[in-house]
Amino acid sequence: MLKKSLRLRTLVAASAGLALASSVFTAAVQVAGLSGMGLAWLAIAVGGAVCVLAAWNFSELCAAFPNAGGVSVYVREAFGSTLSLTVSLLYVVLAWAAGAAEAYVFATVLSVLFRGLPVLSQIPPIVWVLATLGFFFVINLRGVELAGRVQDLMTYTMFGVLLVVSLAAWLLPGTAAGGTGVGAGVGAGAAGAKAIAGVAPGFGSFLQAIAYSVYLFIGFEWITPLVEESEDRMFLPRAMPLAVAGLAVSYALFAEAMATRVPLSQLAQSPTPHLLYGQAIGGNTGLLVLVAVSFLATFTSFNAGMMGTSRLVYAMAREGALPPALSKVHLTYFTPWSALLFMFLVEAVLSVVLIYTGQFTVPILLAAAIESTIYALAALAVLKLRKSQPGLERPYRAPGGAAQPVVTAVLFTALALGVLLPPTPVAVPVGFAIGLAGAWLYARFVAPRLAETSG
Amino acid sequence: MRRGLGARWRRVGLPAGCLAGFAEKVNAHKLVQKMMKDWTRNIVLDVTDSGSAWTLAVVDGKVAEVRAGRSEPAHVTLAAPEAVLAGIFEGKLNPAKEFSAGRLKFSGSSKDEMRLDAVVQYVWK
Numbered sequence: 245m246l247k248k249s250l251r252l253r254t255l256v257a258a259s260a261g262l263a264l265a266s267s268v269f270t271a272a273v274q275v276a277g278l279s280g281m282g283l284a285w286l287a288i289a290v291g292g293a294v295c296v297l298a299a300w301n302f303s304e305l306c307a308a309f310p311n312a313g314g315v316s317v318y319v320r321e322a323f324g325s326t327l328s329l330t331v332s333l334l335y336v337v338l339a340w341a342a343g344a345a346e347a348y349v350f351a352t353v354l355s356v357l358f359r360g361l362p363v364l365s366q367i368p369p370i371v372w373v374l375a376t377l378g379f380f381f382v383i384n385l386r387g388v389e390l391a392g393r394v395q396d397l398m399t400y401t402m403f404g405v406l407l408v409v410s411l412a413a414w415l416l417p418g419t420a421a422g423g424t425g426v427g428a429g430v431g432a433g434a435a436g437a438k439a440i441a442g443v444a445p446g447f448g449s450f451l452q453a454i455a456y457s458v459y460l461f462i463g464f465e466w467i468t469p470l471v472e473e474s475e476d477r478m479f480l481p482r483a484m485p486l487a488v489a490g491l492a493v494s495y496a497l498f499a500e501a502m503a504t505r506v507p508l509s510q511l512a513q514s515p516t517p518h519l520l521y522g523q524a525i526g527g528n529t530g531l532l533v534l535v536a537v538s539f540l541a542t543f544t545s546f547n548a549g550m551m552g553t554s555r556l557v558y559a560m561a562r563e564g565a566l567p568p569a570l571s572k573v574h575l576t577y578f579t580p581w582s583a584l585l586f587m588f589l590v591e592a593v594l595s596v597v598l599i600y601t602g603q604f605t606v607p608i609l610l611a612a613a614i615e616s617t618i619y620a621l622a623a624l625a626v627l628k629l630r631k632s633q634p635g636l637e638r639p640y641r642a643p644g645g646a647a648q649p650v651v652t653a654v655l656f657t658a659l660a661l662g663v664l665l666p667p668t669p670v671a672v673p674v675g676f677a678i679g680l681a682g683a684w685l686y687a688r689f690v691a692p693r694l695a696e697t698s699g
Numbered sequence: 700m701r702r703g704l705g706a707r708w709r710r711v712g713l714p715a716g717c718l719a720g721f722a723e724k725v726n727a728h729k730l731v732q733k734m735m736k737d738w739t740r741n742i743v744l745d746v747t748d749s750g751s752a753w754t755l756a757v758v759d760g761k762v763a764e765v766r767a768g769r770s771e772p773a774h775v776t777l778a779a780p781e782a783v784l785a786g787i788f789e790g791k792l793n794p795a796k797e798f799s800a801g802r803l804k805f806s807g808s809s810k811d812e813m814r815l816d817a818v819v820q821y822v823w824k
Contacts (some may be wrong), residue, residue: 311801387810446737472804555809562795562816573817575734 250474252483254392255467258548259487260465262401263454264494265545266353266538267345269518271459271608272499273511278453279447284503285496287450291457292492294659296485296621297652299464300642301626303481306468307640308629310477314469315622322625322632326687329565331618332556333683338614339553341586341607342462343546344510344594347376348604350542351595352515357535373595374540381588384550387579395544402540406494409533412525413501455662458619459612460495463545464554465622466487481640501525515604550587557583564695565687609672613663614679620656623649715803718753721788722762724822731821735760740811741770745778775807775815790823 275291276284305318313320315335320328351372358364407648471480502517505524511517521535558580561571572582598604626642626649642648664673725731742755754770756763777784780810783802786792794816797803805812 285735309801311799312805313799313801317799317801473806559795560797562820563793563799564796573813573820575730575817578813578817580813 250392250470250479252475252479252486254396255470255474255479255483256486256490257392257396258470259467259484260403260491261395261399261544262466263461263487263545264399264541264550265342265346266516266518266542267342267608268460268495268541269498269538270345270349270515271456271606271612272495273502273508273514273517274455274605274608275453276499276503276577277508277512278449279414279549280449282455282500282503282572284499287453288457288460288499289492291454292461292488292495294454294652294655295458295461295464295483295488295492295619297644297648298622298656299484299488300481300644301619301623301649301652302465303484303640304626304638304642305622305629306471306480307477308638310471312469312472315465315618318625318629319621322628323621324685327621329687329691330680330683331621332560332565333686334614334618334679336553336557337679338462338611338618339549339685340590341611341614343377343550343553343587343591344598345604345607345611346542346546346549347373347591347595348598348607349394349515350538350546351376353519353538353542356516356519356531369599370596373599374592377588377592377595380546380550381584382541383547384554385574385577385579385581387577388547388698398540398544402537402544403490403494404535405533406498409522409525409530410501410535411670412492412530413504413521424494429467450663451658452665452668455659456609456612457495457614458616458656458659458663459608461491462611462615463549463620464491466548500620525593550584553584554580554587557586564697565691567644567694573588576610603669603671606669606671606675609663609668610675610679613646613660613672613676616660616663618654618681620653620660623652623656627653665670717785717789718755718765721822722755722765725762725818728822731818732760734814734817734821738814740774741772742775742777742815743769743773744784745769745776746781746784747778748780773806775811776805778804778806787819790819794819 272284272288275287279287283650302315306314309317309321311317316328316332317476319331351369354372354376355365355367355369358367377466465482467483471477474483488596498518502511502521506517506520511520516538518534520533522530522532524530526533555567557570558573560566561568561583570580570583570586572580574581594607598607627646629636630646644651664676725735738757738760740757742757744753744755746752751767752769754764754766754768754773756766756770759820779787779797779802783792783797787794787797787803794803798805
């Protein structure tokens with residue numbers, strides 16, 4: 245029998261920990277800017293509610309197919325191997341985008357932290373970005389993994405701290421953001437940034453705010469491969485909605501708190517708005533607390549994300565879907581070094597592009613569009629499988645009958661379109677079209693030949 | 700010793716026969732031995748269609764014993780139908796494809812998973 249050791253608490257922590265990254269604060273500000281009139285909490289709550297629908301669908305799929313292959317297996321069962329590989333490749337593109345955004349944001353956190361210090365302040369941002377990515381490359385190469393309890397502790401600590409610092413917006417007297425001290429010029433790191441927040445709010449922009457809020461929950465479904473290791477197969481259907489709900493409450497509170505204490509225009513121009521807020525509520529102490537939260541958030545999401553994606557790339561290479569050069573295993577650490585190096589190099593290039601363009605919202609929105617597409621596809625997979633495999637054992641059935649997956653698919657398709665339409669920078673729809681077409685063409689024409697060659 | 704293992708288990712049929720052959724290859728492969736150095740694990744194979752189980756006892760990188768039944772502690776568990784396990788240990792099936800297709804289940808640390816996959820890659824290269 246396979247070992248079943250994961251508790252509900254750990255699954256919730258893993259699901260939420262993957263989604264809670266430093267770049268979500270940047271995304272939350274974009275949501276606040278688009279929703280307007282203090283309605284960021286509502287946009288995030290609606291976004292969370294829609295993601296709970298997606299969580300129900302993933303729950304039905306992973307309970308019916310308890311397989312470590314996760315989403316790619318569900319899509320293959322429903323729509324065949326070409327679309328399945330397309331989805332896997334889209335996840336890789338998503339990881340590039342989210343990884344580049346995360347590295348950029350966290351590097352900005354570091355450059356802010358060290359601003360004012362003699363030597364460290366002279367280090368250019370590009371070095372911080374490469375150092376951040378290099379750090380995660382090395383710890384992944386060495387196979388450093390968080391034990392379940394450590395993951396639990398870190399995630400629940402982050403939730404606790406976020407709650408406290410959010411409430412501080414209404415309980416503590418303020419300090420002006422962008423003043424003196426280590427936090428001076430927190431927003432200056434994004435000089436020339438092309439932020440979206442600040443457009444005239446309306447119903448259309450509110451809908452776009454909901455679409456943008458999908459980024460805040462990205463990754464919650466990455467725990468589906470763990471279904472076989474959970475103590476009870478029914479834990480996942482509970483863990484994912486709980487994680488999404490917990491994230492929605494935390495983000496909603498924090499977004500409102502930020503908007504309450506720091507002008508939106510100032511937040512929107514900074515890749516690290518949470519640091520501006522930290523400084524506003526508690527001066528340098530507040531700033532350092534938010535730096536610590538940022539570090540925890542980046543560590544839990546980036547480490548698990550890079551590890552998960554490099555293993556996905558490795559698995560695809562082992563199956564013959566990607567070049568065999570990406571299936572090399574380090575003979576001392578037993579980690580997929582070539583897949584890790586591949587991820588590191590692409591994310592490094594993208595991060596450097598972000599530094600020179602200042603377009604830090606582009607990868608965030610690209611990731612939101614891709615994830616919305618995948619969520620829509622998962623809903624369609626539920627529908628298709630109910631029809632094509634009616635006799636399949638389904639220990640969990642998503643509530644809402646046939647209407648729910650239909651509504652979910654329509655909603656996420658609309659949200660994906662919402663992310664791709666103006667005022668979104670044109671680089672987002674272009675990147676999305678290239679990613680989607682490239683992934684499908686590769687899966688349709690290149691992968692089968694590669695698989696034939698590799699036997 | 701190696702010859703004895705093969706002769707004894709080949710009589711029993713799959714997967715035992717192919718396990719013995721796999722053990723011989725592992726123990727004779729220089730690079731694999733370098734990779735497996737200091738690795739001591741019980742690798743348990745659950746044959747899902749017959750309900751039987753086998754254990755590959757690895758001691759300091761050598762497959763010291765292939766025995767019927769499940770040994771404790773089971774550091775690594777592979778569960779699959781007999782034909783799948785036999786195909787993997789004979790080098791005829793790609794374990795990554797079987798895993799992705801859900802025909803092969805793995806339980807154990809991710810490091811052990813990678814190590815075992817690397818061993819299979821090198822042994823059948």
